[in-house]
Amino acid sequence: MSSLHAAQIEQIAAWLAATDIGLLELRGPGQMLLLRHDGAGVEVVDVVQTDGAAAPAAPVLHTVNAPSVGVFLHRHPLREDTLAAPGSAVRAGQALGLLQVGLLLLPVLAPADATVLELLVAHGTVVGYGTQLFALQGAAPHGPRT
Amino acid sequence: MIEILSTGALATVQDLGRAGALRWGVGTAGAMDPLALAAGNILLGNDEGAAGVEVPVFPFRVRFGADTALAITGADVDARLDEQPLLPWVAVQARAGQVLHLSLPRRGAVWPASRAYLCLAGGVDVPAVLGSRSTQLRGAFGGLDGRALRQGDTLRAGAADRQPLAGLGLVPPALAMPLQVDGLPAVRVLPAAEYTHYTEASRAAFWAEPWKITAQSDRYGYRLDGRPLEALAAIEMRSHGIVPGVIQVPPGGQPIVQMRDAQPSGGYPKLGTVIEADLWRLGQAPVGSRVRFVECDWDSALAALAETRRWLDEVHRLVGLQRLQRG
Amino acid sequence: MNTAAAPSTSLLGTSAMLFEAPGETTLPTQQRIWALAREAETWPEVHEAVPGMNNLMLSFTRPPRTLDLLNARLHAAWSTIEPLALQGRVVELPVVYGGEGGPHINDVVAHTGLRIDEIVERHSAPLYPVYALGSHPGYCYLGGMDTRIATPRRKVPVLRIPGGAVSIGGTQTGVSASDGPSGWNTIGCTTMAFFDPARDPPALLQPGDSIRFRVEKVIR
Numbered sequence: 001m002s003s004l005h006a007a008q009i010e011q012i013a014a015w016l017a018a019t020d021i022g023l024l025e026l027r028g029p030g031q032m033l034l035l036r037h038d039g040a041g042v043e044v045v046d047v048v049q050t051d052g053a054a055a056p057a058a059p060v061l062h063t064v065n066a067p068s069v070g071v072f073l074h075r076h077p078l079r080e081d082t083l084a085a086p087g088s089a090v091r092a093g094q095a096l097g098l099l100q101v102g103l104l105l106l107p108v109l110a111p112a113d114a115t116v117l118e119l120l121v122a123h124g125t126v127v128g129y130g131t132q133l134f135a136l137q138g139a140a141p142h143g144p145r146t
Numbered sequence: 147m148i149e150i151l152s153t154g155a156l157a158t159v160q161d162l163g164r165a166g167a168l169r170w171g172v173g174t175a176g177a178m179d180p181l182a183l184a185a186g187n188i189l190l191g192n193d194e195g196a197a198g199v200e201v202p203v204f205p206f207r208v209r210f211g212a213d214t215a216l217a218i219t220g221a222d223v224d225a226r227l228d229e230q231p232l233l234p235w236v237a238v239q240a241r242a243g244q245v246l247h248l249s250l251p252r253r254g255a256v257w258p259a260s261r262a263y264l265c266l267a268g269g270v271d272v273p274a275v276l277g278s279r280s281t282q283l284r285g286a287f288g289g290l291d292g293r294a295l296r297q298g299d300t301l302r303a304g305a306a307d308r309q310p311l312a313g314l315g316l317v318p319p320a321l322a323m324p325l326q327v328d329g330l331p332a333v334r335v336l337p338a339a340e341y342t343h344y345t346e347a348s349r350a351a352f353w354a355e356p357w358k359i360t361a362q363s364d365r366y367g368y369r370l371d372g373r374p375l376e377a378l379a380a381i382e383m384r385s386h387g388i389v390p391g392v393i394q395v396p397p398g399g400q401p402i403v404q405m406r407d408a409q410p411s412g413g414y415p416k417l418g419t420v421i422e423a424d425l426w427r428l429g430q431a432p433v434g435s436r437v438r439f440v441e442c443d444w445d446s447a448l449a450a451l452a453e454t455r456r457w458l459d460e461v462h463r464l465v466g467l468q469r470l471q472r473g
Numbered sequence: 474m475n476t477a478a479a480p481s482t483s484l485l486g487t488s489a490m491l492f493e494a495p496g497e498t499t500l501p502t503q504q505r506i507w508a509l510a511r512e513a514e515t516w517p518e519v520h521e522a523v524p525g526m527n528n529l530m531l532s533f534t535r536p537p538r539t540l541d542l543l544n545a546r547l548h549a550a551w552s553t554i555e556p557l558a559l560q561g562r563v564v565e566l567p568v569v570y571g572g573e574g575g576p577h578i579n580d581v582v583a584h585t586g587l588r589i590d591e592i593v594e595r596h597s598a599p600l601y602p603v604y605a606l607g608s609h610p611g612y613c614y615l616g617g618m619d620t621r622i623a624t625p626r627r628k629v630p631v632l633r634i635p636g637g638a639v640s641i642g643g644t645q646t647g648v649s650a651s652d653g654p655s656g657w658n659t660i661g662c663t664t665m666a667f668f669d670p671a672r673d674p675p676a677l678l679q680p681g682d683s684i685r686f687r688v689e690k691v692i693r
């Protein structure tokens with residue numbers, strides 16, 4: 001893939017808008033394009049171009065899913081601050097949110113050091129096992145996604 | 147093993163209290179918020195009644211001498227393990243060498259509370275005296291040498307019974323079982339023997355008006371500020387047994403609620419007794435805050451006790467299930 | 474205080490019940506309270522039966538669903554119970570009256586109109602039966618004080634009175650077993666270990682024992 005320029009990015013964006021794909025990541029030597037489609041439009045989240053001589057580790061997309069049925073919480077019931085706001089940097093193992101199952105609070109953990117791209121579910125939503133909760137952009141590929 | 151790096155006054159080792167020694171003039175002592183201590187213990191796989199550290203004054207810092215599972219329950223005190231912020235009411239695994247830092251309870255918190263409980267897997271291992279590890283300050287026995295903790299003290303944790311469930315948390319009982327009147331925390335009270343000795347206006351005011359917890363309040367008793375209570379006539383009292391929760395009215399008319407370190411007997415008239423099921427709520431009410439009293443009867447008081455017991459049983463059950471699932 | 478003719482019961486929350494014997498505070502009534510305590514401790518609802526001054530606190534193992542049965546049993550037992558005339562030891566305590574160890578003896582002088590020597594004589598004359606333990610570990614509630622030296626409790630309690638302080642509060646007298654606050658009038662001091670948690674029983678004195686105060690010294 002040769003260097004992308006604006007017109008090509010626009011073309012790819014237009015194509016993406018016609019699909020129901022939420023996130024598109026294109027990687028090539030020395031380049032990375034990340035587009036997000038939220039239904040209303042397509043947004044260029046990131047474009048990286050380097051010399052290509054030593055290709056950097058490509059960013060990895062993680063989705064974090066609910067580990068069980070429960071009520072998803074973006075903040076601890078005793079606090080008012082959101083645990084993982086969009087755009088914030090999180091560390092592997094950090095609690096992104098909580099899943100309330102009866103009296104228990106189960107942590108939903110970041111699988112890797114990452115940036116929070118999107119909160120996919122609102123605070124207080126009842127979710128099922130496997131429901132997608134977060135989209136994260138990690139720095140490098142890691143082990144199995146949760 | 148934990149080492150106290152810094153502490154405010156009045157941090158003590160407490161379990162759920164000392165029973166069976168009233169006959170020798172020994173009161174119960176024990177955690178001011180027994181629900182928080184019991185819940186922290188259940189999260190860590192301890193017996194409910196294992197000893198923990200009650201921390202009423204902040205900041206408070208300890209260093210872990212060994213890998214230890216812990217939970218901070220009670221007030222949300224912005225706990226940190228080294229630089230890592232901890233969530234309240236959640237079990238956490240600390241590594242040897244890490245420092246736990248407890249700050250002040252947040253102002254304007256969702257649940258205004260004043261005491262935090264440091265619970266350790268295996269419980270705080272101090273000798274049991276007269277059947278309990280609670281600190282008996284007057285008489286100086288129990289807990290750690292019968293006194294408050296000081297910088298440089300070390301405390302051992304007992305052998306941990308079960309695998310730690312790091313990350314597992316609880317919805318605090320203040321949220322699960324709220325009790326408020328006109329936006330203020332409330333506690334239920336059973337009238338006591340001298341209740342009818344007070345004027346109707348005083349009795350009505352006792353239930354209808356908020357009472358402020360003055361700065362002269364501690365583990366011995368909470369001195370309240372509000373409309374002075376008037377007796378119908380001077381009341382002659384003989385020394386008699388009392389329990390935590392008894393609301394005494396000394397000559398000035400400002401009530402004192404006897405708390406965990408209160409004398410087990412007294413000579414003042416008693417208006418009522420805060421029910422055992424609600425003592426944890428009062429034990430967490432901060433100095434300067436106001437509370438309301440709600441009149442209740444025997445059946446309601448028993449129902450309240452059953453409700454807290456059910457909450458603890460449910461925590462046991464759910465934590466047990468988690469343990470099975472994690473294998 | 475129960476000025477009615479019949480005993481009364483009342484609640485101390487859901488943790489305990491209080492039983493008050495009627496009439497004046499006397500030793501024979503206290504002996505019946507001791508007997509009632511012994512009986513009540515055999516009941517399943519009762520964890521501890523703790524005598525006070527002519528009264529009895531029953532702490533619950535578990536609060537009973539209804540109180541009627543327990544109340545009825547209590548009243549029935551009281552109506553027939555015989556005094557338990559416990560005969561314990563007599564313990565003699567040497568007391569230094571007045572001076573630094575008796576900071577409030579002049580308040581007793583002011584209230585009673587008696588001289589220090591008269592107060593000391595009247596305080597040290599009787600044999601004081603231990604009615605009950607309470608207040609703090611090892612503390613004994615004593616009966617039998619001469620009412621002529623009775624002095625009301627202080628309006629402002631003292632934050633810290635040392636263990637061994639000999640005090641008068643109203644018509645009662647007692648000795649502090651450890652450092653702590655007190656609203657009573659301290660007239661002297663003694664040395665005695667009243668409580669040792671390592672011993673069994675931990676309290677040195679118990680109901681049925683008696684105390685005699687021996688005048689070691691009077692500081693005027």
